[in-house]
Amino acid sequence: MKLYTMYTSALQSAAVFNGRLTEVPVSRQQKAKSYRFARDRALSLGAGLLLNQALEEAGIDPRGVAFQASDGQKPVLKGHPDFHFNLSHSGDYAILGVADTPIGVDIEKMTDIPRALARHYFHKGEIAFLNGLSEEGFIPGFYRLWTLKESFMKATGLGFSLALDAFEIQMGSAIGVRQRVNEKSYGFTEVDDLGGYAISICVEGGEIGKVPLQEEEQE
Template sequence: MKLYTINTEPLRNLDIFETRIKELPESRAKKAQSYRLVKDRALSLGAGLLLNQALRESGINPVTVEFDTSECKKPRLIEHPDFHFNIAHSEAFAILGVGDTPLGVDIEKISPVTLSIARQYFFKSEYAYLMALPEAQRTLGFYRLWTLKESFMKAVGLGFQLPLNHFEITLTVPIQIKQQVDRHDYTFTEYQALPDYCISSCEQL
């Protein structure tokens, strides 16, 4: 799997936005322009630019390529079933994962968090793992688990239709998962591409 990242803050400038939006296919340009907030328009444009780059690198024309969605609304390419991609964003950063099997990516800014979220929504063993960590490490541990779990939920195409406590992530080396969603095996990767952010990917083997 290949990971792409972009800081979309410069795209919030109207002149830059209007120039770069012309690089997108009409459908994606309209989607980016439809957002009310400037930051959301910039994130959508940034994700589109990353996808353009990845498509070109794979020998696919980003202008003529056609998309549809799975039953769970996950975007996919109609004529290129082996080109799998997933997009995520947090704050000003957008990321794109591309591979030849189903995959998911997630990015989260590391900021103070209430661990009652983990107690309520995570698998019991995951919450126990967090509480066993030194207090100074719990926030990072939370975001590691969160991004890994969300990347899996996206890889299987369900997103938050799959409850967070219906599968278990173990932060071993390599990272392990116990799940009954399907019979496939999955591999996880964590990235240190951006300071103060957790980035994770999940890819079907």
């Protein structure tokens, strides 16, 4: 399993954006150009560039790939059943997770958020975890939990068609999930290499260890 990251601020420059746009497939070019704001265009292009890099490292020509949607509308690579990937972006960072089993990744830039919000989105066991956090520990704890939940939702392929309170992330020395979504097992890990951001990874099939970030250089 690999985790790639790109700091995309340089791609907000029109000259840099246009110079690298043709490196990604037409579908990604169209998606990146569809966004109104330069930051969003940069994040979308950055995600596409990361996927290009991962495909090339796996010996797959990015120009010849085709995608299809899972039942939950998660994009999957046609013809390469052992290449699973997932993208996420927030703030100025795009990330990509790659594994040989279904994977979900989520990154969130940590900003202030009211405690009351937790009651609307989480399972009762998770609410108890959040309520037990100190004032200074609430923001990082909230984003840890949020990214863990979203990474699981993405790993299942169901995404936000799965209700946030339909499963419980169990916070402890080892992260786990209590769920009735399917009969599969899932492993979790967190990445704390980027200050001010929370990053979580969920992979189908069991436990995973610490995953180092692999940064793609901007040109």
